[in-house]
């Protein structure tokens with residue numbers, strides 16, 4: 001008999017599906033939140049029969065359970081932990097730990113891809129084309145590689161996962177992977193997925209208007225309240241506002257805080273680690289501790305959302321060497337223009353600031369991070385130019 005304790009997201013449930021394909025009714029599967037796992041492990045060690053093989057995937061245990069599992073293993077207990085989170089690498093110090101973040105070919109792993117490999121190597125599963133395709137979709141979703149590869153099948157698999165119950169998803173996938181040569185979505189699923197795409201788009205559009213910018217420690221964060229679609233939301237807002245180091249997503253009901261970044265220079269597992277959480281470089285989370293609550297909720301609640309740049313301008317355009325005009329909430333004007341190649345100058349309320357920039361984007365990034373500015377509309381740009389002309393006239 002086997003017992004699998006796994007995460008309750010797509011990658012975690014992917015592991016459950018593989019385990020059921022491999023062991024059939026010889027495996028009991030339980031899906032857990034990050035916090036719930038430790039209770040389950042304790043329960044297992046106290047109550048389950050000694051000969052049950054414990055598999056833990058996509059999650060790792062706390063220090064107390066780490067020690068208990070090692071004693072369990074030393075006393076001939078059977079246990080295997082398989083994970084791909086950087087924060088779990090120390091489990092490789094145990095015979096029963098297998099943690100790989102990047103595989104030998106340089107590909108990012110997921111718990112599902114690691115478990116599949118484990119089951120194949122130990123001849124516990126018959127590999128097939130359709131299972132491999134399913135595993136690869138889960139891996140691409142979990143690592144966000146689908147985005148680079150434009151693999152929308154992977155994103156849709158995750159959307160489907162959230163549309164139906166875990167039991168229904170498991171059942172459907174197991175059936176499909178058993179009997180078909182290739183993985184596919186049926187016609188009904190395709191239709192509800194199209195509807196879901198539209199819904200996500202509207203949700204993100206609404207959330208974009210609620211995003212607040214704040215300095216938190218040494219980062220500039222975008223902060224938004226949201227109950228659903230965290231990955232999609234974090235990714236879209238991150239791309240819309242590349243001057244933000246990361247997007248912090250507050251789920252007040254769940255008392256949780258998620259972090260997403262699109263940048264390579266920011267590691268959000270470190271940010272979450274600061275509040276006792278963890279995760280990946282690009283996606284992480286923590287509980288809403290008193291400190292996190294103060295920094296992300298109390299200190300930012302009074303702030304107004306980020307103003308979007310004017311979209312329909314014909315004159316006040318970005319990257320125009322002649323100049324682009326910005327404004328902030330306190331009414332200061334900022335004019336960013338180029339005097340020669342690779343030399344962009346910034347004027348604040350008509351006075352040149354010391355710092356200069358080699359590219360427009362560098363200058364705009366500086367402006368947005370330090371002054372929360374937005375590109376003003378053409379009419380404001382025209383009045384600004386008129387004033388400039390008048391000033392020059394008066395000087396003559």
Ligand SMILES: [Mn+2]
Pocket residue numbers: 011012058084110111142
């Ligand atoms: Mn995972």
